[in-house]
Amino acid sequence: MFQNTKCECGHQNSVGTVLCESCGKPLGEEALSDLPLEMRYDGVARRSQKANPGPIDRIWSFFSSVKIAVWLIVLTLLASTLGTIYPQEGSFVNFSDPTYYEKTYGLPGKIYYALGLSHTYESWWFIGLLVMIGTSLVICSLDRVLPLYRALNKQQIRKHDRFISRQKVVYATRIDGDPEEWTQRFEGALQRRGFRVHRDGTALLAEKNRFSRWGPYINHIGLIIFLLAVLARSIPGWYLDDYVGVTEGDTVRLQGTNYFIKNVAFTVDFYTDSEMPDRLKGTARAKKYETKAELYQCTANCGAVGEPQLTKLTAHDIIVNDPLSYNGVKVYQFDFNMTPKLKAVNPVLIDKVTGEKYGPFRLSIADPEPFYELGPYSLELITRFMDFKLDENGVPTNNSREPDAPAFLFLIKGPGLPADGETFMYFPKQKDKQRFSQDMINRALADRFDIVVGSMEGVEFTGPESFLNVRIDRAMPFIWIGAAISMIGLTLGFYWNHRRIWMRIDDGVLSLGAHTNKNWYGMRGDVAAALRKMSIEIDPKSLDNGGNKT
Amino acid sequence: MTGSKRKIVQIAILIGVLLLGGYAIGKTLFSSDGTPQVGGKPPEFELAAMDGSVQKLSDYKGRPLVINFWGTFCPPCVKEMPEFQRQYVKWKGEGLEILAINLSEDDITVTNFLKRFNLDYQILRDRDRQTEKAYGVRQYPTTFFVKPNGEIKEIFIGGMTEAAIDERITELFRN
Incomplete structure (x- = not known):
């Protein structure tokens, strides 16, 4: 179907444009109404909106839909809750008994295991959902941020009458005197309220905190980095979470690595009866347990042939929450066994x-x-x-x-x-x-x-055995970076809002419209304060054109 | 951005998503934890034989192989050892190799145990359960039947009768 997308101001808009990219005149269905305008993305078309979509365009616009993104997030949330019904396989030190769920939880446990919910977060469909959310994040953002950037970067100062009169904050009056001079004074008043003003004769555009519009996209960049980092854990050598038991005096290999750990000495302090409440008196409660550990690296004969050659890397007294840490490898105190062998x-x-x-x-x-x-x-x-x-x-x-x-x-x-x-x-x-x-x-x-x-x-007995938890997580710095970027984006979007005021004077008639993405109360206050400087006393509430929640 | 440029960006992003997503999903589907599966290749190893020589899996390239994990503490493993010996005698002329990897037991245990048998096939010594873990062996005995092209034909968990061993080795030669 042929669609004329040329505005009366002469600007050629793309298919799907709601408000003319140049003069702001409402187009298509939006022109038929008298309600306040739909200002989302400044009325520009999403990149994927096309007259004749091909198969790639269809996939693209599927992921570009916010509705789809919300569904994906809801589905992922529901799936995540399924994984919390029973303990996951990964939470056992060594899971090898396929009948465990049936034995412990009966028939529901059997079904749970058979459906693969005992490893929900590693299942293909859960990872698939995450991949789809990631795709949606990239495509949604890209499809909106580029047109929005273009629209905000080349805004026309003199907007169409209908664009101004259909804003949610509006004001109109007749003014006396020189309109050009009035506009100039109004510019000064707005500047004092922190607006950046662009003036074109008897029309002006005042704007502040535009940067807050990029908040959601910065947040998305952070989330994408976060997701990629989690995905990167599957790269060999990037992620390890294993347990090892080391008897005092022994040196054992950390499975899957070239590192060896020596338990030089293990000590445990128990609470005395005087330190414990009555109901626990007489029981052995560990107060502090500590492994004096040394970390070695194998330099030769590291396989199953010959004596391994070990070089000492570092030593640390490991206690709970104070791991031995070397080059991304962390060894935590986990448990102990005092039974001598x-x-x-x-x-x-x-x-x-x-x-x-x-x-x-x-x-x-x-x-x-x-x-x-x-x-x-x-x-x-x-x-x-x-x-x-x-x-x-x-x-x-x-x-x-x-x-x-x-x-x-x-x-x-x-x-x-x-x-x-x-x-x-x-x-x-x-x-x-x-x-x-x-x-x-x-x-x-x-x-x-x-x-x-x-x-x-x-x-002669062996000393106590110390159980240590060995962790490598090379993705962690990237997870922190992603989370930090995401936080910056959220902060920008939460604590600042993008406010704009359009004004034009035609034949002594002033029309003013204002828009913000949130905090309309503050927006109306800004307008009323600037008008007060021009000796126009109005109640900020009277500026409300309807359609607002705040 | 012109239309064709935009198309290129779209295709590039979709291919990127397909590759990354495919890798992530594929990893959950096809390899449980990197251990060998039927149709895959057995992981390379370098192990000491009883005569002190070092044997690599790659030394046996191009030959049908039986890789058996055994321990002296595992009765079905012990029971099938003489059966493997008879099968080895039967098939070695045709190029069959049997590599029996001990489950990281100590020298005295293995040496003394082997004195009870007269085994000609290769006994190899694992250490710190490294090879066992690489092969994903959880129950004993576990036996891998490997075709001459290096592909795993079958992974058998548990003890086998001699007839069952014979049948599987015959299959290896058929390929």
């Missing part, structure tokens, strides 16, 4: 017949020696089990990788024994010795020999 025993070999004792010798659980000389006898380590058990065929095997039930199989050689020796099974833990019937396993040899730890001094 067996580290080594110092037993003696007893000849039950003579009562003679040989030893003691140090037997490390994790790293035992292959051979021990004990007087006339020798112990050769055949094998060691970390977590002993007998399988269904009665063959000794390991139950796990953890040293929960260590067991040592020795070959004993010496006087009174066969030349190729006899085997002897030793369980350092008394509990295991009975559970697995050490004496039965060793049969006749159990009557001749025993390996025993004399006293508690003969037992």
Whole structure:
């Protein structure tokens, strides 16, 4: 359909223009009404408004619609609330049990898990919504900010009568004297109220705080940076949130990095009974726990071959909310476990017949020696089990990788024994010795020999285990930058408003119209104050042309 | 801005959104946490063999592979080891390699355990569970069947009967 978009002032407007870009005359449907004007975006057409849209234009105008943007935001809000019904998978230190939700929450939990709501914020459709909001932010802003910038940058001073008379703040009167001289004095009055005035003979345009119009767009730029930063977390190496348990004295790798952390010492202070309320007396409440930690970097043999070469980077005493921090890696105190684990025993070999004792010798659980000389006898380590058990065929095997039930199989050689020796099974833990019937396993040899730890001094335990939370978030500075820009934009838009006054005098008749994006009360006050300087006393309320909320 | 210039800007922005958005959405759809999937490539590793030599996955390029994760503490892993040995004898003439990666156990445990068996296929040693994590292994045993072109044909979790192993290796050679 052909549409004549040329205004009577001679300006050629684009399709969709509501108010002539030059003289401000209402166009199209807007011209038929007498109500106050729709001043949004100064009546200019959005960039995407076109006579014959192609497929790209259609996609473009879909995302350019504020209505669509509001729906996207509402949908995202609703989706976000779904993710808060049950804990998300990511909130568990190590989520691996697919039946957890069903077991804990019953059928709703099963449905929740089956729908994938247990990882709402990582799901394709949630990320999809965020991507669409991002697209909408870019396109909406671009489509409006450029035409608005152009419109505000080349405003015509002498506006069409109907443009002025249909503003929400209007005033008209007959003035005596020289209109040019009157306009000049009025210019001065407006300037004193902080307006920048452009005068064209007997017409003027006064304007202040135009910059506040850019607030929403600056806010959008900040939000886009924010969204991109969150997206950037998926770049390898940018984001890590992992947990690691380190026993005192141990050095362990931070998974997925080349860093190693050493727990030099772990200490915990508990509250005394006098510091606690009655109902908590007698319970162990940690007051402060601290890991003296050292961070290392692997420089060679960092894979699974050879001894890793470590270089010390930094050291820090980690307490809650005071992490070790190095080059973007942060290690937080998370938890601790004071239960000691067996580290080594110092037993003696007893000849039950003579009562003679040989030893003691140090037997490390994790790293035992292959051979021990004990007087006339020798112990050769055949094998060691970390977590002993007998399988269904009665063959000794390991139950796990953890040293929960260590067991040592020795070959004993010496006087009174066969030349190729006899085997002897030793369980350092008394509990295991009975559970697995050490004496039965060793049969006749159990009557001749025993390996025993004399006293508690003969037992070495590992220190407490400190659980640390390792975090890397390289996106964080960008998130802060985005948030700061967004805040600046919001502040501009919230605390300042763009006020404009148009005035023209034709044949001694003054017509004045004023517009602001908010705070109409202040706008009317500005106009009335400037008029008062011209000896026109009016009640600011009387300037109201209707259609305002404030 | 002229119409054609505007069109270029529109297309550029839409392509940018498509690329960034596609990357973000695709990441959630196709790779759970960067671990290998069926149809993908197994991650490269460099591990010590029992003879002390260093073995890389890339050393076995172009050959059908069975990559098995096992531990002495895992009964089904132990049970299938002699079965893998028989399958290795059957297929090695045709170029099959079996790489059995131990689950980061210590020297004494692994060395003594292997004395009980007579295994000819390659036993490799992981450390700090690095390879295990890279492969996303959560349950044991887990076995990866890799086609000669380096593509993962199947990821089998749990113990296997010899017939099941044989059937899968036959499939590898069919490709």
